[in-house]
Amino acid sequence: MDINTIAQMAGVSRATVSRYLNDGYVSQEKRAAIKRVIDQTGYVPSRQAKTLRTGKTDVVGVIIPKINSASISRMVAGITRVLNDAGYQILLANTDNDASREIGFLRLFTERRQVDGIILMGTVFTPEHQTALKECRVPVVILDQLLAGWPCVHQDDYAATREIADLVLETSKAPGYIGVLEEDVSAGELRHRGFLDSCAARGVDVAEDAQAVAEFTVDSGYSCAEAIMGARPETDALVCATDSIAYGALTYLREHGIRVPEDVQVTGVGDGELSQIVTPRLTTVHHHYKTSGSEAAKMLLGLMTGTDTVPREIKMGYEIVKRASTR
Amino acid sequence: MDINTIAQMAGVSRATVSRYLNDGYVSQEKRAAIKRVIDQTGYVPSRQAKTLRTGKTDVVGVIIPKINSASISRMVAGITRVLNDAGYQILLANTDNDASREIGFLRLFTERRQVDGIILMGTVFTPEHQTALKECRVPVVILDQLLAGWPCVHQDDYAATREIADLVLETSKAPGYIGVLEEDVSAGELRHRGFLDSCAARGVDVAEDAQAVAEFTVDSGYSCAEAIMGARPETDALVCATDSIAYGALTYLREHGIRVPEDVQVTGVGDGELSQIVTPRLTTVHHHYKTSGSEAAKMLLGLMTGTDTVPREIKMGYEIVKRASTR
DNA sequence: TTGTAAGCGTTATCAA
DNA sequence: TTGATAACGCTTACAA
Numbered sequence: 001m002d003i004n005t006i007a008q009m010a011g012v013s014r015a016t017v018s019r020y021l022n023d024g025y026v027s028q029e030k031r032a033a034i035k036r037v038i039d040q041t042g043y044v045p046s047r048q049a050k051t052l053r054t055g056k057t058d059v060v061g062v063i064i065p066k067i068n069s070a071s072i073s074r075m076v077a078g079i080t081r082v083l084n085d086a087g088y089q090i091l092l093a094n095t096d097n098d099a100s101r102e103i104g105f106l107r108l109f110t111e112r113r114q115v116d117g118i119i120l121m122g123t124v125f126t127p128e129h130q131t132a133l134k135e136c137r138v139p140v141v142i143l144d145q146l147l148a149g150w151p152c153v154h155q156d157d158y159a160a161t162r163e164i165a166d167l168v169l170e171t172s173k174a175p176g177y178i179g180v181l182e183e184d185v186s187a188g189e190l191r192h193r194g195f196l197d198s199c200a201a202r203g204v205d206v207a208e209d210a211q212a213v214a215e216f217t218v219d220s221g222y223s224c225a226e227a228i229m230g231a232r233p234e235t236d237a238l239v240c241a242t243d244s245i246a247y248g249a250l251t252y253l254r255e256h257g258i259r260v261p262e263d264v265q266v267t268g269v270g271d272g273e274l275s276q277i278v279t280p281r282l283t284t285v286h287h288h289y290k291t292s293g294s295e296a297a298k299m300l301l302g303l304m305t306g307t308d309t310v311p312r313e314i315k316m317g318y319e320i321v322k323r324a325s326t327r
Numbered sequence: 328m329d330i331n332t333i334a335q336m337a338g339v340s341r342a343t344v345s346r347y348l349n350d351g352y353v354s355q356e357k358r359a360a361i362k363r364v365i366d367q368t369g370y371v372p373s374r375q376a377k378t379l380r381t382g383k384t385d386v387v388g389v390i391i392p393k394i395n396s397a398s399i400s401r402m403v404a405g406i407t408r409v410l411n412d413a414g415y416q417i418l419l420a421n422t423d424n425d426a427s428r429e430i431g432f433l434r435l436f437t438e439r440r441q442v443d444g445i446i447l448m449g450t451v452f453t454p455e456h457q458t459a460l461k462e463c464r465v466p467v468v469i470l471d472q473l474l475a476g477w478p479c480v481h482q483d484d485y486a487a488t489r490e491i492a493d494l495v496l497e498t499s500k501a502p503g504y505i506g507v508l509e510e511d512v513s514a515g516e517l518r519h520r521g522f523l524d525s526c527a528a529r530g531v532d533v534a535e536d537a538q539a540v541a542e543f544t545v546d547s548g549y550s551c552a553e554a555i556m557g558a559r560p561e562t563d564a565l566v567c568a569t570d571s572i573a574y575g576a577l578t579y580l581r582e583h584g585i586r587v588p589e590d591v592q593v594t595g596v597g598d599g600e601l602s603q604i605v606t607p608r609l610t611t612v613h614h615h616y617k618t619s620g621s622e623a624a625k626m627l628l629g630l631m632t633g634t635d636t637v638p639r640e641i642k643m644g645y646e647i648v649k650r651a652s653t654r
Numbered sequence: 655t656t657g658t659a660a661g662c663g664t665t666a667t668c669a670a
Numbered sequence: 671t672t673g674a675t676a677a678c679g680c681t682t683a684c685a686a
Contacts, residue, residue, distance in 0.1 A: 013657045044438040049679035052375040068400040080421045092419040094407045112374040279606035340673045376663030
C-alpha cells in the first residue's frame with residue numbers, strides 16, 4: 001500500500017496525492033477522490049521514505065544520566081508534554097551515569113541523522129563533550145546544567161544553596177556538607193560554593209572532614225552522614241546537595257538516636273514528592289523541574305523551526321521550602 | 328558524503344562498499360582500500376536509506392503510563408540496558424495515564440513503521456486495545472500486566488497481596504484496603520482479590536467503607552486513609568495496592584496520632600527505594616521490576632529475530648519484605 | 655491545477 | 671568476488 005496505489009485508485013498522479021498530503025494545491029474533485037480512497041484503504045505514508053527525501057525526522061533525542069530519579073522524570077515529563085503536542089516523538093537515551101556514553105549518543109543521533117534536535121541532561125562537560133556538541137548538525141539544548149555558549153535551561157543552584165545555608169546558619173554553628181562530584185557544575189560545584197560562601201559570609205569555618213562527596217543515592221547519603229558524624233560529632237547541621245542524599249542522612253541520624261532538627265538540622269535540594277512524607281518532613285529547595293523541561297522543549301522547538309527569537313539561556317527560579325527538618 | 332563517494336574514492340562499486348558494510352564477501356585488498364577511505368572521511372551510512380530499503384529500524388517503542396514512578400523507571404532501566412546492548416534504540420511514549428493514548432501510540436508506531444517491536448506497559452485492556460494489538464505488524468510484549476494470548480511478563484500480584492494480607496491478618500481483626508481501579512487487572516483486580524480471598528479464608532468480613540479506590544499517588548493514599556479511618560475508626564490495618572499509596576496512609580496516620588504498627592498496620596506493594604526510609608519502615612512486596620523489564624526486552628528480542636523458542640508468558644517471583652509497619 | 659521525471663542513499667538480484 | 675541495475679516510497683522542480 002503505497003502512494004502509487006492510492007494515485008491509481010483515485011485516478012490521479014502520485015504527485016497530486018503527495019500534494020494532498022502536504023501543501024494542498026489540489027482541486028476539490030481530486031481532493032475528494034483521494035480522500036475517499038485513503039479513508040477506504042487506511043493508507044498511511046511511509047515515514048522513512050519521507051524522511052529520506054526531506055531530511056526531517058520529527059524525532060527529538062533526549063539524553064539523560066539515569067531514569068530512576070525524581071527530578072529527571074519530572075523534567076522528562078515536561079519535555080514529552082510539549083514535544084508530543086508539537087508532533088514530535090522522543091528517542092530516549094539513558095547513559096546510566098556514564099558520561100562517555102553521553103558523547104556516544106550525541107554522535108549516534110547526529111551521525112545517523114535520526115533526530116531533528118537534542119536535549120541533553122548532562123552531568124559533566126569534558127573537552128570531548130565540546131567537540132561532540134560542535135559536530136552536531138542539529139540544535140542542542142542543555143537542560144539542568146549551565147554551559148556557557150550553549151542554549152540551556154538550568155536551575156539557580158548557587159543562589160538556592162546559599163539561601164538554604166543562610167537559613168541553617170541562623171541557628172547552627174558547626175554545619176557539615178554532603179555534596180556530589182565537583183565536575184558536575186550544577187549539582188556539584190555551584191551548590192557547594194553556595195554553601196561555602198554562606199559560611200564564609202558569617203565567619204564560619206568548615207573543616208574538610210565535615211564535608212563529604214556522595215553519589216545521587218539514599219544509601220550514599222547514609223554513609224556520608226555516618227562518616228561526618230563519626231569524624232565530627234559536634235556537627236549540628238547537614239546541608240545536602242540532593243533530597244535523596246538528605247533522606248539517607250535522615251535515616252542515619254534517626255537510627256543513631258540523633259534528633260532532627262534539635263541536635264542536627266538537615267536540608268536537601270529538589271523537593272521530590274517524598275520530601276513531605278519523610279520524618280521529619282524535609283526542608284529543601286523546590287526546583288521547577290517539570291517546567292524547566294517544558295522550557296527546554298520550547299526552546300528547542302524554536303531552534304528547530306528557525307524561529308530563533310528565543311533566549312539563549314534560561315535560569316529558573318526556585319523556592320525555599322521550610323519544613324520540619326530545620327529549626 | 329554517501330556510499331557513492333566512498334565507492335569512487337576507493338575505486339570500487341557502491342555494491343562492494345555495501346557488502347563491506349554488511350555481509351562481508353569482499354577481497355582483502357578492496358576491503359583495506361574501503362576501510363582507509365571510510366576512516367579518512369568519517370563516513371556513516373544513512374539510517375533512513377537503509378531502513379527504507381530493508382524495513383528494519385533498529386528501534387523499539389516503549390509505551391508507559393507515566394514516567395514519574397519508581398516501579399516504571401525501574402522497568403524502563405531494565406529494558407534500556409538489554410535493548411541498547413543489542414543495538415536497539417528506544418522510542419519512549421508516555422501516555423500520562425490516558426489509556427486511549429496507548430492505542431494512539433500503538434497505531435502511530437506501527438502505521439509509520441517506525442519500530443521493529445513494542446513493549447507495552449498497559450493499564451487497562453479494552454476491546455479497542457485488542458484490535459489495535461492485532462493490527463500491529465510487529466511483535467508486542469506486554470509488561471507488568473497479564474493479557475491472555477499475548478506474550479507478557481507480569482508480577483504475581485494475586486499471590487503476593489494474598490500473602491501479605493495473611494501476614495497482616497495474623498494480628499489484625501478489622502483490616503481496610505486501599506486499591507486502585509479494578510479495570511487495571513494487575514494492580515487493581517488481582518491485588519484486591521488477593522486481599523479479599525485472604526480475608527475470606529479466615530472468615531474476616533470487610534465492609535464496603537473499609538475499602539477505597541485511590542490513584543497512584545501519595546496524596547490520594549492520604550485521602551483514602553482519611554476516608555476509611557473516618558468511616559471505620561476501629562480499622563486496625565491498611566493494606567495498600569502500592570507503596571506510594573501506603574506512604575500517604577502512613578502520613579495521615581502519623582498526623583493524627585495513630586500509632587503504626589501498634590494501632591494500625593500498614594503495607595504496600597513495590598518496595599521502592601523509599602520504603603526503607605519512611606517512618607516506620609514499610610512492610611511491602613518486593614517485585615523484581617528491573618529484572619522484569621530485562622525479561623520483557625529479551626522476550627521481544629527473541630520475537631523480533633524470529634528465535635521464537637521463548638516462553639509466551641513469564642510470571643515473576645516476589646518477596647515479602649517484613650519491616651516495621653507490621654507487627 | 656496537474657503530471658513527468660529526477661532524485662534521496664541504501665540493499666538485493668543477477669550476470670559476469 | 672565484483673559491478674550494473676532495479677527497487678524501497680516519497681517530495682519537488684519543471685513543464686504543461
